[in-house]
Amino acid sequence: MRRYVYPGEWCPAGVSETVDRVCEFLKVNPQFDVVVFECETLQEFHQLTSKPYFIGAVYKDGIVITQPFEVLRKKGVLQEIITHEVLHHVLQSNFKLPVWLEEGFILYETGASLDQLYGNHKYYLEKFLREVPCEKIYAIMDSYRICDPVECY
Secondary structure (H helix, E strand, O other): OEEEEEOOOOOOOOHHHHHHHHHHHHOOOOOOOEEEEEOOOHHHHHHHHOOOOOOOEEEEOOEEEEOOHHHHHHHOOHHHHHHHHHHHHHHHHHEOOOHHHHHHHHHHHOOOOHHHOOHHHHHHHHHHHHHOOHHHHHHHHHOOEOOOHHHHO
16 A cells, blocks of 8 residues: 555546645635555555445545555546545534535535436435536535634635
């Protein structure tokens, strides 16, 4: 298993830009570290996370565990997966959101397409699109904030 810290030079292009944009929109501090562990094999990932192979990574308590980067790169989802998991850190560090709102917001902000999603991710994005008008995203997210925007920044 390899250990990385976000942000860093190892990080795929585009991740920091998306994370910084979301932090600016939500008025939260963009300066933070997230530990990322890259599993050596799919078997190791499954043993550590108990997740099926179609799940590329998991986030919990400031730590991301991913499938091997090469596997994610070949699937064309490395940037998407790292961005998604780092955004979980941003949200969980600053907000106490219902799962559907956290996942839905992340999927919305990363440009996920409903026709390419299934299971819970599809349900969460559908619910987000149905229940959160674009012009009210900030206000709704802000209502779940666990610290003052000035303190967070």
